[in-house]
Amino acid sequence: MNGLEEVDAPHVPVMLDEVVGLMRMAPPGPVVDATLGAGGHAIAIATARRDDDSGGVVLGIDRDPDALELARQRFAGVAGVELATAQVRFDHLAEEVEARSWPGVAGILVDLGVSSMHLDRAERGFSYRTDGPLDMRMGPDAPRTAAQLIDEVDVDDLARILRDHGEERHAGRVARAIVAARPIATTTALAEVVAAAMPPSAAGRDRGHPARRTFQALRIAVNGELDALRAVIPQAIDVLVPGGVLAVLAYHSLEDRIVKRAFADAASDCSCPPDLPVCACDTVPSVAPLVRRAGRPGAAEVAANPRASAARLRAVTKLELP
Numbered sequence: 001m002n003g004l005e006e007v008d009a010p011h012v013p014v015m016l017d018e019v020v021g022l023m024r025m026a027p028p029g030p031v032v033d034a035t036l037g038a039g040g041h042a043i044a045i046a047t048a049r050r051d052d053d054s055g056g057v058v059l060g061i062d063r064d065p066d067a068l069e070l071a072r073q074r075f076a077g078v079a080g081v082e083l084a085t086a087q088v089r090f091d092h093l094a095e096e097v098e099a100r101s102w103p104g105v106a107g108i109l110v111d112l113g114v115s116s117m118h119l120d121r122a123e124r125g126f127s128y129r130t131d132g133p134l135d136m137r138m139g140p141d142a143p144r145t146a147a148q149l150i151d152e153v154d155v156d157d158l159a160r161i162l163r164d165h166g167e168e169r170h171a172g173r174v175a176r177a178i179v180a181a182r183p184i185a186t187t188t189a190l191a192e193v194v195a196a197a198m199p200p201s202a203a204g205r206d207r208g209h210p211a212r213r214t215f216q217a218l219r220i221a222v223n224g225e226l227d228a229l230r231a232v233i234p235q236a237i238d239v240l241v242p243g244g245v246l247a248v249l250a251y252h253s254l255e256d257r258i259v260k261r262a263f264a265d266a267a268s269d270c271s272c273p274p275d276l277p278v279c280a281c282d283t284v285p286s287v288a289p290l291v292r293r294a295g296r297p298g299a300a301e302v303a304a305n306p307r308a309s310a311a312r313l314r315a316v317t318k319l320e321l322p
């Protein structure tokens with residue numbers, strides 16, 4: 001039983017047992033779900049912690065007001081748990097915790113990226129499979145839609161976005177084709193422009209749709225996703241109580257690299273430049289890893305929920321400061 005039996009599942013939470021297991025290791029006290037979505041993880045965490053007498057209080061953050069509303073409705077059907085919500089980008093996490101006068105939080109989950117509600121609703125403009133306006137904003141705080149971004153950037157900046165955020169091998173070619181075709185108002189129009197721009201040699205070499213990397217890149221740029229991720233990890237570590245747990249689910253290598261590096265830095269007892277022959281700093285590690293390498297979903301989970309296939313789960317625990 002994980003509290004989800006009574007509620008339908010608009011988004012299937014990824015690596016749920018592993019995430020709940022990590023959050024059960026955290027001491028009593030409130031937890032934060034920094035990416036509340038439909039609340040699947042949060043409900044399971046809250047009910048497990050309620051049953052453990054660790055408290056069933058969750059602060060759920062999401063920049064998408066529709067997700068918050070859905071999660072509130074789903075939480076309302078679950079006894080003995082409590083949800084507070086904040087509609088902000090998750091790098092406002094420390095402010096939101098401070099605003100509640102909590103001395104710290106016991107656990108924090110960050111489940112990155114878009115939800116099934118985003119991908120399945122054509123009008124949100126995230127999917128190259130369904131026709132919708134080229135929007136891609138996770139929430140109203142994002143300054144511009146993907147269509148506006150494409151209209152405003154020059155070809156070199158667009159190529160850089162596709163390379164840096166999508167690891168698109170043919171970034172220059174795709175960027176030139178997009179600029180030549182703009183304005184582009186819809187998801188399927190963009191997908192067609194990208195597919196037509198690919199060299200014949202690309203066919204069959206890449207997994208999935210030819211526009212997959214372009215859509216990922218634009219989504220990340222529209223929502224400032226990597227900047228928010230870089231900013232939230234130190235804040236999250238800071239607000240954890242000793243013994244508190246921070247778990248992050250990443251879905252592509254750009255995200256996972258940032259998480260891995262930030263966790264390694266926080267767990268290190270040396271911040272000297274690498275060319276210094278001996279350590280000359282007094283750095284004290286603030287966390288210890290809870291898993292040696294990133295956890296991956298099992299075959300059964302991937303078979304049941306293909307969207308879980310790329311997931312990588314990393315977790316650390318906050319150390320007592322000397």
Ligand SMILES: C[S@@+](CC[C@H](N)C(=O)[O-])C[C@H]1O[C@@H](n2cnc3c(N)ncnc32)[C@H](O)[C@@H]1O
Nearest residue numbers: 013035037038039040041062063089090115228
């Ligand atoms: C993968 S879904 C989370 C699903 C959730 N764990 C569940 O079980 O339903 C990610 C959610 O986080 C939100 N999100 C992503 N990046 C965010 C950010 N930087 N700040 C706030 N919310 C964000 C998205 O709007 C989306 O609803």
